[in-house]
Amino acid sequence: MSVWRNLSERTVYENRWLKVNLADVELPDGRHLDHYVLRQRPVALATAVNERNEVLLLWRHRFITDSWGWELAAGVVEAGESLEEAAAREMLEETGWRPGPLQHLLTVEPSNGLADGQHHIYWSDRAEYVGHPKDDFESERREWVPLSSVPSLVAKGEVRSANAVAGLLMLHHIRRN
DSSP states (O other), X not given: OOOOEEEEEEEEEEOSSEEEEEEEEEOTTSOEEEEEEEEEOOEEEEEEBOTTXXXXXXXXXXXXXXXXXXXXXXXXXXXXXXXXXXXXHHHHHHHSEEESSOEEEEEEOTTTTTBOOOEEEEEESOEEEOSSOTTGGGOSEEEEEEXXXXXXXXXXXXXXXXXXXHHHHHHHHHHOO
């Protein structure tokens, strides 16, 4: 079995969002290499699908890649908060919609060759509009988008983030029947 072994790690940078560690990794043939590892807090995401089979999305710009795209409300899980509580909080703060009871859709590891981050995606089949989003700076607009359009939005590159692609394609799959 070809297993890479992490013999040790030391932190080279740290903030409240992540740690950058340098690991001493032993390869299966006995050689060693230095490998950077990002240690990240869990991320929770949420959306809702309404009675018209539309999904609530955010249209936003990402400065790092200088790109626009549809995304799900998302953020890090705060201390003492459950994954589901964090997902509901993020959806309300970023969209102004409070989700009904949330269901776990899937968990993804967007970059497991470099980072240990896990993104936990939730959804609800209903939501209540509470008011203008507290964190309206997170997106240019929030819209209910037909779930049937998800595959073409992904193909056109209008859904770019790995967690949104995975979650929306899964929702499209389970809700199309």
